[in-house]
Amino acid sequence: MTEHIVILTGAGISAESGLGTFRDEGGLWAQHRIEDVATPEGFARDPELVQRFYNMRRAEAVKAAPNAAHRALAALEAVHDVLIVTQNVDGLHEAAGSKNVLHMHGSLARAMCATCQARWDAPLVMTVSDACPSCGAKATRPDIVWFGEIPYGMEKIDAALSQATLFASIGTSGNVYPAAGFVAEARRLGVPTVELNLEPSAGYSMFDEVRIGPASETVPEWVA
Numbered sequence: 001m002t003e004h005i006v007i008l009t010g011a012g013i014s015a016e017s018g019l020g021t022f023r024d025e026g027g028l029w030a031q032h033r034i035e036d037v038a039t040p041e042g043f044a045r046d047p048e049l050v051q052r053f054y055n056m057r058r059a060e061a062v063k064a065a066p067n068a069a070h071r072a073l074a075a076l077e078a079v080h081d082v083l084i085v086t087q088n089v090d091g092l093h094e095a096a097g098s099k100n101v102l103h104m105h106g107s108l109a110r111a112m113c114a115t116c117q118a119r120w121d122a123p124l125v126m127t128v129s130d131a132c133p134s135c136g137a138k139a140t141r142p143d144i145v146w147f148g149e150i151p152y153g154m155e156k157i158d159a160a161l162s163q164a165t166l167f168a169s170i171g172t173s174g175n176v177y178p179a180a181g182f183v184a185e186a187r188r189l190g191v192p193t194v195e196l197n198l199e200p201s202a203g204y205s206m207f208d209e210v211r212i213g214p215a216s217e218t219v220p221e222w223v224a
């Protein structure tokens with residue numbers, strides 16, 4: 001029987017590919033203040049600092065390779081109807097072969113004009129003097145959803161949850177909304193829920209099943 005599976009992923013699924021998570025020891029938020037690098041106010045205050053932060057993230061992401069967890073989810077698409085809703089801005093799901101991926105917090109691979117909202121493929125290194133190819137304004141920013149901004153694809157996510165036969169959450173601490181609220185929505189809809197994480201997340205008690213361990217081990221086991 002074909003399952004309709006909605007899979008939420010976070011930084012933990014890319015940790016074993018060498019990409020830092022946010023809240024773990026020495027994680028991104030230990031080295032950078034969210035207010036400075038991941039808010040529209042921070043970008044207005046110091047766009048150079050923000051561009052440097054995301055140039056660093058982009059340089060790391062292009063060097064990284066998908067791990068067994070990404071590959072297992074790509075294989076799942078061949079058997080079931082899968083929508084991956086990722087909070088990650090790296091391209092490792094697509095690099096592993098997943099086709100149905102929704103980047104609810106944007107992508108390092110895209111740039112955006114803060115003036116006209118035009119979007120285009122980001123160069124490896126973005127600078128504050130980059131001009132918008134559409135309106136010429138020098139207000140280009142990474143096409144990333146910052147705190148206080150509306151995530152992408154909320155309608156598609158709500159529609160998929162209302163059709164889902166299974167909701168899974170992989171490698172996320174469950175601290176950032178609206179993503180952290182999806183499990184409650186799935187429960188409200190009577191959809192079975194499972195969490196796969198290195199440690200219980202903030203919302204672990206809301207899941208029907210919790211599997212603890214590194215994603216490169218737990219995800220292939222869960223998919224098998």
Ligand SMILES: CC(C)NC(=O)[C@H](Cc1c[nH]c2ccccc12)NC(=O)[C@H](CCCC/N=C(/NCCC(=O)O)S[C@H]1O[C@H](COP(=O)(O)OP(=O)(O)OC[C@H]2O[C@@H](n3cnc4c(N)ncnc43)[C@H](O)[C@@H]2O)[C@@H](O)[C@H]1O)NC(=O)OCc1ccccc1
Nearest residue numbers: 010011012021022023087147148171172173176177198215
């Ligand atoms: C801090 C928090 C309290 N604040 C928010 O949630 C805010 C405000 C808010 C809204 N609603 C609320 C309700 C209550 C309280 C606050 C709010 N939310 C917003 O501003 C959002 C926008 C939030 C998006 C911000 N941008 C990001 N990213 C892009 C940037 C960038 O990447 O630089 S968030 C960023 O941080 C979050 C990090 O979380 P995780 O990915 O989970 O990473 P973390 O390090 O925390 O955890 C890693 C986990 O993996 C595990 N792990 C580690 N290694 C492994 C391993 N090897 N295997 C398995 N697991 C592993 C660890 O154990 C750990 O549990 C991700 O979402 C990530 O994308 N916008 C919005 O709400 O708009 C309105 C709206 C709402 C609904 C509908 C319409 C409009």
